[in-house]
Amino acid sequence: MQKVFGYPRALTSKRTHYCPGCTHGIVHRLVAEAIDDLGIQEQTIGIAPVGCAVLAYEYFDVDFQEAAHGRAPAVATGIKRVHPDAVVFSYQGDGDLASIGTAEIVHAAARGENITVIFINNTVYGMTGGQMAPTTLPGQKTTTSPYGRDTTKVGFPIRVSEMLATLDGPSYIERVSVHDPKHIIKAGRAIRKAFEMQIAGKGFSLVEVLSTCPTNWGLTPIKALERLKEQMIPYYPLGVFRSPEEVAEE
Amino acid sequence: MTYEIICAGFGGQGVMLIGELLAYGGMLEGKNVTWFPSYGPEMRGGTANCSVVISDQPVGSPIVSEPDGLIAMNGPSLEKFKATVKPGGAIVYNASMIETASEMPGLKMLPVPSNEIASELGNNKVANMVALGAFIGLTKVITLSSAVKALEHVLPARHHKLIPLNVAALEKGLALVK
Amino acid sequence: MERVMMKGNEALAEGAIRAGCRFFFGYPITPQNEIPEYMARRMPEVNGVFLQAESEVSAINMIYGAGGAGGRALTSSSSPGISLKQEGISYLAGAQVPCVIVNVARGGPGLGGLGPSQSDYFQATKGGGHGDYHLIVYAPGTAQEMVDLIGLAFDKAEEYRNPVMILSDAIMGQMMEPVVLPEMREVTADQPWATTGKKGRAKPNVINSLGIVGEDLERINIELQEKYKKIVDNEIRYEADGIDDADLIVVAYGTTSRVARSALNMLRAEGKKVGLLRPITLWPFPKPILSELAAEGKRFLVVEMSVGQLVEDVILAVNDRAKVDFFGKLNGSVPTVREVYNEINALLQKGGA
Ligand SMILES: Cc1ncc(C[n+]2csc(CCOP(=O)(O)OP(=O)(O)O)c2C)c(N)n1
Numbered sequence: 066m067q068k069v070f071g072y073p074r075a076l077t078s079k080r081t082h083y084c085p086g087c088t089h090g091i092v093h094r095l096v097a098e099a100i101d102d103l104g105i106q107e108q109t110i111g112i113a114p115v116g117c118a119v120l121a122y123e124y125f126d127v128d129f130q131e132a133a134h135g136r137a138p139a140v141a142t143g144i145k146r147v148h149p150d151a152v153v154f155s156y157q158g159d160g161d162l163a164s165i166g167t168a169e170i171v172h173a174a175a176r177g178e179n180i181t182v183i184f185i186n187n188t189v190y191g192m193t194g195g196q197m198a199p200t201t202l203p204g205q206k207t208t209t210s211p212y213g214r215d216t217t218k219v220g221f222p223i224r225v226s227e228m229l230a231t232l233d234g235p236s237y238i239e240r241v242s243v244h245d246p247k248h249i250i251k252a253g254r255a256i257r258k259a260f261e262m263q264i265a266g267k268g269f270s271l272v273e274v275l276s277t278c279p280t281n282w283g284l285t286p287i288k289a290l291e292r293l294k295e296q297m298i299p300y301y302p303l304g305v306f307r308s309p310e311e312v313a314e315e
Numbered sequence: 316m317t318y319e320i321i322c323a324g325f326g327g328q329g330v331m332l333i334g335e336l337l338a339y340g341g342m343l344e345g346k347n348v349t350w351f352p353s354y355g356p357e358m359r360g361g362t363a364n365c366s367v368v369i370s371d372q373p374v375g376s377p378i379v380s381e382p383d384g385l386i387a388m389n390g391p392s393l394e395k396f397k398a399t400v401k402p403g404g405a406i407v408y409n410a411s412m413i414e415t416a417s418e419m420p421g422l423k424m425l426p427v428p429s430n431e432i433a434s435e436l437g438n439n440k441v442a443n444m445v446a447l448g449a450f451i452g453l454t455k456v457i458t459l460s461s462a463v464k465a466l467e468h469v470l471p472a473r474h475h476k477l478i479p480l481n482v483a484a485l486e487k488g489l490a491l492v493k
Numbered sequence: 494m495e496r497v498m499m500k501g502n503e504a505l506a507e508g509a510i511r512a513g514c515r516f517f518f519g520y521p522i523t524p525q526n527e528i529p530e531y532m533a534r535r536m537p538e539v540n541g542v543f544l545q546a547e548s549e550v551s552a553i554n555m556i557y558g559a560g561g562a563g564g565r566a567l568t569s570s571s572s573p574g575i576s577l578k579q580e581g582i583s584y585l586a587g588a589q590v591p592c593v594i595v596n597v598a599r600g601g602p603g604l605g606g607l608g609p610s611q612s613d614y615f616q617a618t619k620g621g622g623h624g625d626y627h628l629i630v631y632a633p634g635t636a637q638e639m640v641d642l643i644g645l646a647f648d649k650a651e652e653y654r655n656p657v658m659i660l661s662d663a664i665m666g667q668m669m670e671p672v673v674l675p676e677m678r679e680v681t682a683d684q685p686w687a688t689t690g691k692k693g694r695a696k697p698n699v700i701n702s703l704g705i706v707g708e709d710l711e712r713i714n715i716e717l718q719e720k721y722k723k724i725v726d727n728e729i730r731y732e733a734d735g736i737d738d739a740d741l742i743v744v745a746y747g748t749t750s751r752v753a754r755s756a757l758n759m760l761r762a763e764g765k766k767v768g769l770l771r772p773i774t775l776w777p778f779p780k781p782i783l784s785e786l787a788a789e790g791k792r793f794l795v796v797e798m799s800v801g802q803l804v805e806d807v808i809l810a811v812n813d814r815a816k817v818d819f820f821g822k823l824n825g826s827v828p829t830v831r832e833v834y835n836e837i838n839a840l841l842q843k844g845g846a
């Protein structure tokens with residue numbers, strides 16, 4: 066009989082520290098399932114960010130390095146150059162990737178570095194208590210934008226997927242969401258595809274996952290999922306911004 | 316005279332607030348005071364506590380490890396801190412959440428059915444105030460009127476309409492001691 | 494004077510605003526988030542600027558620009574972020590740009606923990622970035638000193654055209670204490686060296702730390718050293734408590750000085766002759782007084798939340814004329830009053846004093 070549901074082998078049995086209703090846990094599972102499906106647990110090396118996912122190395126049953134805040138793509142580069150056959154992925158929040166680590170992500174993408182990036186966009190700094198992130202929506206209140214994000218003073222959110230898709234280096238970039246089962250399945254597929262690109266040696270792949278932070282949004286988990294769907298997706302449209310086909314044609 | 320207090324309970328029971336009221340009340344009486352919260356990783360796991368020092372002299376350590384008085388709003392807090400209370404010290408504990416507590420020799424222990432009394436007042440949230448009222452009655456560390464005045468400073472303006480309810484809860488708690 | 498209860502971090506932020514600071518650039522990091530969060534609310538009320546930078550590297554370079562343009566500029570961070578700022582701090586020192594940098598220190602190395610720590614003492618007082626330079630470093634011991642020293646820090650930064658650091662820690666930042674806030678000060682910047690636009694000046698003003706031509710670098714360094722000497726001669730601050738008749742003197746700053754004070758009060762109540770010397774400036778270091786006390790035959794115990802950094806400066810000041818003992822904590826936690834009390838008692842017994 067075929068097993069249809071089980072606990073991913075690539076996850077440890079440790080209970081995560083994520084808040085109730087936080088979607089970090091779902092994305093961990095999707096990444097682990099992709100690793101299981103592709104049978105790459107033995108050769109996968111992850112890079113944990115500084116952010117709520119800082120303890121990712123406790124939850125994935127694969128080798129891991131913990132990076133300084135924002136530097137995961139550079140660390141991943143170092144690892145990949147030593148072990149070109151390893152499957153190397155970084156897992157980063159929006160503060161980590163799109164603020165302090167902008168230089169690292171842009172240049173890893175521009176180099177077409179053959180790594181996979183799982184990018185969690187939850188429009189706030191989770192770990193430090195809800196400050197404004199580069200992805201915070203216009204008008205959104207955070208602890209450092211207490212009057213709402215004022216675009217005339219602090220500018221506009223960064224659409225990371227679109228921005229990186231302007232570069233020639235990346236092979237695959239997709240933005241997905243995890244607000245309902247249908248989208249979760251799609252997100253899982255995207256993550257798997259990103260790893261496949263890397264394994265095929267096609268170069269840089271990134272999946273941006275629209276995610277929730279009920280704690281710092283001050284919303285219940287259900288309301289947080291609604292906000293994701295109703296407010297984030299219109300600003301951050303889902304879709305493929307760079308596709309394997311495009312690359313294959315070149 | 317230096318009086319040191321630990322207020323402890325679950326997050327959401329308002330133990331930080333009663334600690335602040337003690338400190339603010341002490342300040343209004345012209346004393347030197349400090350208030351120090353548990354923070355960061357300690358807070359994960361749902362327990363919260365704060366240290367309060369009220370003194371005639373400049374306050375040294377703001378972190379209390381051997382309190383003169385303890386307010387424990389739940390069982391784990393009582394278990395964690397009761398043995399640290401100084402001989403001759405006082406413990407007020409929330410009898411609504413702690414069924415039995417073994418006597419501690421040399422300590423004054425006062426069980427307070429805080430949640431029941433708060434419910435009688437129509438708002439479970441003021442259980443912390445009931446316990447604080449009892450603590451003030453038992454220890455006289457600050458006066459009731461200082462605690463009442465402190466409420467105006469510590470509560471944000473949008474909650475000032477709740478002051479009468481809080482005062483009623485403080486008085487109910489205080490009355491338990493007489 | 495009205496006393497209000499404030500968290501150390503917020504007292505510092507309000508103190509900065511009242512001292513005329515109108516420019517804050519920072520990046521979130523625990524345990525200093527109350528400072529930027531306070532500034533985010535407060536700066537718009539005083540027509541000031543709060544800007545969350547994309548990183549600490551950017552924040553410190555915004556400070557370089559704002560300070561160099563004559564603004565009263567503040568940044569704050571905690572240990573890992575302060576490490577990132579070191580390049581900028583070296584440039585600020587080299588170009589002699591006044592500004593204030595706050596480090597609400599936490600335990601390291603690396604990502605470390607969120608607990609309080611004093612293990613950034615070397616970084617703060619001995620450089621941290623490259624080159625022969627010094628910051629003036631203040632270590633507040635109360636919420637009131639947060640307010641008072643931040644004001645002083647801006648004044649001294651401008652007086653000496655030198656970056657100033659406030660070295661605080663998680664406890665000092667999170668603790669609430671009564672403070673008396675000073676009146677709001679109007680600061681009329683009169684900084685003839687600042688880049689403001691040439692506006693009738695014959696020569697343009699240039700903010701720069703490059704000394705590549707001829708004897709330039711030597712001249713710059715001589716000038717800096719002369720300035721540092723003036724600071725050493727004039728700016729040392731410390732608090733001495735009960736040192737005159739003391740056999741043993743505890744040396745500690747910030748949080749540990751407060752723990753030590755509690756322990757010393759207990760010991761003095763028992764008739765023990767013990768005192769406290771609390772450096773308020775960590776640089777310039779209160780070397781002369783320590784040297785004097787050593788000559789009088791006192792012995793010292795240094796209490797720190799580190800493996801021993803301040804203790805090295807005490808040993809240098811004492812220069813073999815007195816015994817220096819050390820008690821440290823390295824787990825991002827604070828020594829208890831009882832631990833310090835026991836340590837001192839043991840020393841007093843061992844010493845046969
Ligand atoms: C150099 C440095 N600066 C700042 C921090 C503090 N810090 C920890 S996590 C974080 C940002 C977290 O936000 P994000 O990357 O969006 O991830 P999330 O927590 O939301 O998953 C920051 C600023 C740090 N650890 N190191």
Ligand code: SF4
Nearest residue numbers: 083084087117191278
């Ligand atoms: S703070 Fe936000 S991002 Fe972090 S674990 Fe909690 S819900 Fe998730």
